[in-house]
Amino acid sequence: MRILIVDDDMPTVDAIISAVNWKSIGIDEVERAYSVAQAKSVIKENEVDIIVSDIEMPQQSGLDLLSWVRDQGSNEVQFLFLTCHEKFDYANSAIRLNAAAYLTKPFDAELMQMSLQKIVATINENKLLKESSERGAWYTRNQRAQEHAFWLSLYNGFNRNSHAEIMQEIQARNLPIDTEVRYRMILTKIDEFETAAEEIGQDLLFYVMESIYSRIFYGSEGNHRVIRRFGTSGLWFFLSVPDEEEAVLRERCANALRACHEATHVKGTICIGDACEIERLPKKLIAIQKLLTQSVALYGQVFTQREGVQAANGESQVLKIDKLEELLLVYDKVSILNYLKDVLSSRVALKTLSERTLYLIRQEMQQAVYAHLLRAGVQVTSLFHDENSVRLSERACRSAVDMLRWTNYLLEKTFACQATLNKPDSLIQRIQAYIHEHYREDVGRNQIAAEFHLTPEYLAKLYHKKTGKYLKDTLKEYRVEQAKRLLMDDEVLISDVAVAVGFSNFSYFSTVFKKQTGFAPQEYRRQAEKRLRPDTLLKN
Template sequence: MRCLLIDDDIPTVEALLRIVDWNDYGIAETAFAYNVQDAMRLFEADRPDLIVCDIEMPRGSGLDMIKWVREREYDGGFIFFTCHESFEFASTAISYNADAYLVKPIDKTKLEAALRKAVDALKQNRLLDEYSRLGLTWIKNKEWVERNFWRDVLTEAISPRADLIASEIRKRELPLSADGDYVLFLAGVPRSQAEERWDGSILLYALSNLGSEVLFDRVNHDRVIPYQTESAFYIAVILEGTSDAERLKELGGRLIGLCGQYLKCTATCYVAETVAIAGLSRARERLEQLDASNIIFRGKVHLEKVPFRYDTSDRYALDMDRFSLLFVQGEKVPIVNGLKKELERLAEQNKLDPATLHSIREDFLQVVYSLLLRNHIQAHRLFADEAILQLSQQAESSVFDFMKWAQAMTDKTIDSVRETLKSEGVVDKAKRFIHENYKRELNREDVAAHVYLTADYLAKVFKAETGIAIKEYLNECRINEAKRLLLESKASVSEIALETGFDTLSYFSTVFKKLTGETPNAYRAKHKPQL
């Protein structure tokens, strides 16, 4: 698929190109324009599948653009974003079938959700159009049509209004009632527990079939909808009629048992209150939120209206002095084991609610940051790698996720402090970095970032060990390479200056003469072997 980005603000376009992994949405090509006129020319040359457009631009607005493309029977996706919330803008956008209306500054999570919704709707509409074009009847594809209908209801691809849902039922010729009662049953497995063992698509297929067999006594039922979020794999099951709580708890228990037996994963099930069909999407959101707040009641069946029962009579506080001492002593195993025992004890006493887990995390981070500060290590650089960031995002989902994060933080912190305390090792690492990167623009902040130290602290350690400043050492590396090139290559002095990392020839000549006592030309003339 192809996407067209339109915004008169060049940094915004560059940010959109950079922060979104377009291939994840099946978008292989992204074009961009900085005004509506250029966008129209690009549109006529090659129609995009999706348009992401600013509303307020000086040479024609985004509303002008959507009116123009819809007049040309364009049925692709269209996402708006703007600096100002405006009911008039929003209502006009909706009237022209815009998929989403986002307010700047752009929230990456909301943007990705809007993209996913727009692309999914586009794919589904095109599939339906294709089936219609080929003349296939709905009877032959009944299960496919009904499953996609329920998916559209759950994701609000169909607006959660009874009249619009009834219209879609008639359009798709489904034997359903828009006025009936429905119960949503949700079963989920945390990503952190499943991804090390399963490919996501295979797990969803297996979970879907197990759920279908348990709840409908057959596989691949059209009311079992598999999907995934950033934190979990889910199946949503739509049941007709009012809730039989005891029966559903029995079936949920059976499904949990089968997941443990065959998938080696702990599933957790949730049952929503009875709702009309238009309330199913909100019920899904509520059950997902319930699952996100479930820290210690996994592997059970939960009814939406029955709250988790935590004992919060005594608030827990982490023994920060104890853990600070263990960090100073570099005791990785006692830190992790001690933290694990504390969490298990709190869980057994029903005291580990989300607020308590969050406070433990904050106290643990305070211990870590305090140690890093005393050792002049910058935390935001030390913990910048993708693995740590992902673990950090999931840390409060469960005790299992928390311990994975705490283990990684402990290892990274203690290893870094140990390396820092060995100043010789740090200086050697800084030297290697300089030797490997002297050809590019480099300063002491770049070198300090590589060894996770502040620039001032590294400069002091470096000068104490080598007797010279980082800048002087960098220049020595560059001049040594320049001397070799002057003698072994036919490159001009200007070319050698650029090749060895100097911005200008004059600065190169000044530094060269300072360190060698000769100009570059004089050095070449005096020392180059005569052939």
């Protein structure tokens, strides 16, 4: 398989080539080009499977190259775009022309490798499907897709689920599935995956997680049994494995959660179903989904169906979420606290106030407040990460008094944050002051958003709406202005200037500096020195 790297900045091309382990992902040959014209020449001479291209280049852009390739009838060539900007019109154009992925500079080497690995897998699968179709042997050559389709139809209830009918279906598809063993359903619920989906892309997130589960449970990167569901109820992954020792399954599940968190930073909860016959798996899926939804006390853990049933027994809801949402909308802290006092007092009187009840109250209060803040664009995790929030939250389940103290603090922080959001002009000034103070550090949209307790998406939209500029561009412009000042001192190395203004990657610094000033850093220094020479000043 051959890949072509296209960028007008030579150091960037070199950095990409050295960052990826090409052999490990199935790339045999790596070509390079420094303009769209050069890229077209390479493509005319050699068949190319993947093109990694910068979007913004002199004369012709990466989008022009993509359009040209599609006009040549090469619809199977996969494109991965790189750009310095978060401009959605670029992304829309790339999607319209069927680009595979879109990454911003400076690129993350691990993310680049994962993106390319997914693209290679897509190419290989398309080739296999094409070969199978041409030979009229879909059912025998594409066994992986057939097995995946079987499990999906089984869980969705499309099959007639008697044992005999399932056996007949398996035989018709020629699948290596044993119907005489008992199976365990492994069901995972992923919470708060939106940030990961934004950072690496939803398709890549799904691909990475499915590959991890396939490798850990089936010893293969190719997904043939892992089923994904994504909708209003959240993100779910489920699969079935032959029954074996519970300790072994727990370890595999824990490894899967850990690997997914390390690769994508998401957090999941897994329930291991009781062993059952294959025809009972659809009903088992429904029961376990209900358990995972109810078992808030087991969030982030691996637990069995039996343990989930025990945890779910008793009161399932204490507070009226609708009432909390109405009071939050009008910032009525007093009414919320009075309502909570009434709920707690009634349970104290009936002697039904337990640690579990307090735990449910805390979860429900958090659910209402967090949902309220997320709708306002607030990054909840950073807002309540301070020492007092953590300490009061940990103590909230000890007593009714502790619960009221925690809730009062929770509401105070919530409404104070919203008061700040209601003054956007003041917030923009604080953001700009933060950039001026911290531009030397490794800061970006995510770090700035966390500082002001906002989601990165909301911060970007608010800043652009108020200033007409992208936050990322503002940060780069300020860094370049500071770099121009430092370049006036010819005793300071240019590489040191790059580091001093917050660029850890010298080639990326050169690219950004040249795009903003029209000069490479070294050339800018020479021009500045020339302007300041005595003979030049006298002529002026």
